[in-house]
Amino acid sequence: MNLMFxxxxxxxxxxxxxxxxxxxxxxxxxxxxxxxxxxxxxxxxGVILILxxxxxFWETYKKGVVASTSVSQSPLRYKRFLFILAATxxxxxxxxxxxxxxxxxxxxxxxxxxxxxxxxxxxxxVSLLFSVGVYVIYVHLLKGTxxxxxxxxxx
Numbered sequence: 001m002n003l004m005f006x007x008x009x010x011x012x013x014x015x016x017x018x019x020x021x022x023x024x025x026x027x028x029x030x031x032x033x034x035x036x037x038x039x040x041x042x043x044x045x046g047v048i049l050i051l052x053x054x055x056x057f058w059e060t061y062k063k064g065v066v067a068s069t070s071v072s073q074s075p076l077r078y079k080r081f082l083f084i085l086a087a088t089x090x091x092x093x094x095x096x097x098x099x100x101x102x103x104x105x106x107x108x109x110x111x112x113x114x115x116x117x118x119x120x121x122x123x124x125x126v127s128l129l130f131s132v133g134v135y136v137i138y139v140h141l142l143k144g145t146x147x148x149x150x151x152x153x154x155x
Contacts, residue, residue, distance in 0.1 A: 006060045014053035020046030084114055099153075100146040104131040 024042035091107040098106070108127035109120075117123045138144045 003060045003064050006056055010053040010056040010060065014050050014057075017046040017049030017053060020049065080114055084111055087111065087114075096147050097150060098147075099149045101131045101135050101149065103147075104134070 020042050024039045024046060027039035027042065087107060087110050091103055095103045105124075105127045108130060109123055112123035112127065113120065135146055139146055139148075
């Protein structure tokens, strides 16, 4: 755990949360007079992100007082972070072409492997179940829209 990296990260994510809250106010509210509109989800995410960022900042502050006497810290893993960041960008770019289920499955499997999962089979099963589960719940139960299977697949 690198305390300075965590502090800077917590401040960055608090700013992102504040941006979510500010921009959610620009989304129109529900046309039916309901108090719950499309702006509530990003607003709630922004609040949660700020609260978690504050908690991370507080924890790094408390550990900083204790760790100032200790010199040993684990090294940062920039290479792993950059690989997962590149995979995230690739995931976003290929989401429409591959569809949600295939793109999410591939991304999650890669991310689990990069994070050190020992069993590729277990990672593949969890990735597949999560991707299909989210798609079924969001598209079929909640009547939302996500990119389906690609047309070139012929299914």
